[in-house]
Amino acid sequence: MESRNPEEIHASVLLDEAMEILVRDGGEIFVDATLGLGGHAEALLERLSNARLIGIDQDTEATEQARKRLERFGSRATIVHANFAEVKSVIAGEASEGVDGILADLGVSSLQFDTGSRGFSFREDAPLDMRMDAESDDPTAAELLATLNEEEIANVIYQFGEERFSRRIARRIVEKREAGTPITTTKQLAELVERSVKRSPKEKTHPATRTFQALRIAVNRELEVLETFITDAVDVLKIGGRLAIISFHSLEDRIVKHGFQKLSGKCTCPPRIPQCVCGAEKRVEILTKKPIVPGDDEMERNWRSRSAKLRAVRKLT
Ligand SMILES: C[S@@+](CC[C@H](N)C(=O)[O-])C[C@H]1O[C@@H](n2cnc3c(N)ncnc32)[C@H](O)[C@@H]1O
Ligand SMILES: [Zn+2]
Secondary structure, three states: OOOOOHHHHOOOOOHHHHHHHHOOOOOOEEEEOOOOOOHHHHHHHHHOOOOEEEEEEOOHHHHHHHHHHHHHHHHHEEEEEOOHHHHHHHHHHHOOOOEEEEEEEOOOOHHHHHOHHHOOOOOOOOEOOOOOOOOOOOOOHHHHHHHOOHHHHHHHHHHHHOOOOHHHHHHHHHHHHHOOOOOOEHHHHHHHHHHHOOOOOOOOOOOOHHHHHHHHHHHOOHHHHHHHHHHHHHHHEEEEEEEEEEEOOHHHHHHHHHHHHHHEOOOOOOOOOOOOOOOOOEOEEEOOOOOEOOOHHHHHHOHHHHHOEEEEEEEOO
16 A cells, blocks of 8 residues: 555545534543544544544554554554444443544545555446455445346445436346356446446536445445444433534435434424324434535545535433
8 A cells, every 4th residue: 555644645524623513621532433544533632632532443444544643642542443333332342431522524535445456436447346344244346236136236326326327227237247247347337337328518527426436335334324323323422422424425414414303303203193103302402503514725625525514413311
């Protein structure tokens, strides 16, 4: 791997805005649930000179890099290789009294995206892997394309990529498989998608972007683990503790927004039901009526920040 400075590889998105929400006087213990290269974690440890931070990431390349970056904080930083869906058991082992703040900065890091061999990007030809936890036994993207049926593939591409041509793409993927030449690399998939979609002249992004996003979400079960994380994270907060989540696309943001609304007591039962059965209970106060988005200067400096949205809550009970 290249040994570029982590700050150059990955500029932390909405850094000051996230600190503004999380850093409080008297805060003792914090969780960065998506440590990545440790940018947000480092900023928290710098601003709270007595606090401890537990950093979680499911990618061992990220935990290794973050470990180096946070070394100077000694025992104030604890790094755990885990999925943030396991936040409850991680915290039970590290801070049974609960924590003062939790941050999640979702999605892939630039390190993952830019390391061609991980299979997240079609800029380089590589095996179609896309697992953030490359050590897990979970199926890779290529394995999903080899085992799901045509309708399941189309649904993944439609639901997680919002791709209009999902059916045609799925049909061609299955045709390749039936011909004994399955799709196994990033370039093969990008070219197949390019041949399958009608491109609007206004569109600036590569036509395979949506399909790649969809597969990545499916491989890492990103939306499922996010839902679990939101309720479990609130469980492990101390009263008054804060949870801040930065999302990067509308599917994620919708889950965060609805998850927070439900935890703030908003009933989500269908209108005709006489009694509430959704279990809505007011456990948090929403701190961001509207999501916080980056300013123009950040968007100019860092392309990755363009779609970022930050939402946060404070635990009441
Ligand atoms: C956008 S990066 C975080 C960057 C970090 N905030 C920084 O400032 O350097 C997202 C990181 O979250 C990790 N990640 C994504 N989903 C995860 C999950 N469910 N559990 C644990 N880590 C996850 C990824 O492996 C990636 O390293
Ligand atoms: Zn209800």
